Amino acid sequence: MVGENAVRYPHLLAEVRKRGHRVGNHTYNHLGGFQSFDRQYISNAQKAEEILKTGKLFRPPHGWMSPLQYRRMLRDSWNIVMWDVLTRDYNHTVSAAWVFANVRKYTRPGSIITFHDSLKSIGKLRIILPDTITWLKNQGYEFKVL
Ligand SMILES: [Zn+2]
Known part of the structure; x- marks a missing residue:
C-alpha cells in the first residue's frame, strides 16, 4: 500500500x-x-x-x-518482498482474458501474484480477480498471509 x-x-x-x-x-x-x-x-x-x-x-x-x-x-x-507472477493488468494493450491466462500459465505453489488497484487496471481487476480466486481455489491453492 x-x-x-x-x-x-x-x-x-x-x-x-x-x-x-x-x-x-x-x-x-x-x-x-x-x-x-x-x-x-x-x-x-x-x-x-x-x-x-x-x-x-x-x-x-x-x-x-x-x-x-x-x-x-x-x-x-x-x-x-518481490513477486513471481506479474499479471500486467495495468497494461492497456492486454485484455482481462489475457491477464487471467497469464495467471493460469505461471502460478505455481508459493507464488506471489501482483495485481494492481490503480485506475489503469481497475476495470480488468473487477472482472478478473473473482474468476482468478475461484480458479486458484479450484486448483487446490490456498491463500496465506506473509
Ligand atoms: Zn506499484
Missing part, C-alpha cells in the same frame, strides 16, 4: 486489516528507486511505515531499487 493513499483513504487501510490481510509498504508516494537518492528513497519508505505500520514489509515500486538501497534496507531489518 502506498502511504499517501492510506492518508487519503484511512477507511480502506482499516478495512483491509479488518478482513485479515497483511499490509505491505510500497513507499509513501510510489517513489522509484532509480529516480531518487538513496537516503530520500529510504526516508520515503520510513515515512510510509509511520502510517502503515507494516513491520517493515516492503515491495519496491516497479520492482526496482539500487543495490545500495537494497543493502541499506536489509541492514535496517526491512523484509523486501
Whole structure:
C-alpha cells in the first residue's frame, strides 16, 4: 500500500486489516528507486511505515531499487518482498482474458501474484480477480498471509 493513499483513504487501510490481510509498504508516494537518492528513497519508505505500520514489509515500486538501497534496507531489518507472477493488468494493450491466462500459465505453489488497484487496471481487476480466486481455489491453492 502506498502511504499517501492510506492518508487519503484511512477507511480502506482499516478495512483491509479488518478482513485479515497483511499490509505491505510500497513507499509513501510510489517513489522509484532509480529516480531518487538513496537516503530520500529510504526516508520515503520510513515515512510510509509511520502510517502503515507494516513491520517493515516492503515491495519496491516497479520492482526496482539500487543495490545500495537494497543493502541499506536489509541492514535496517526491512523484509523486501518481490513477486513471481506479474499479471500486467495495468497494461492497456492486454485484455482481462489475457491477464487471467497469464495467471493460469505461471502460478505455481508459493507464488506471489501482483495485481494492481490503480485506475489503469481497475476495470480488468473487477472482472478478473473473482474468476482468478475461484480458479486458484479450484486448483487446490490456498491463500496465506506473509
Ligand atoms: Zn506499484
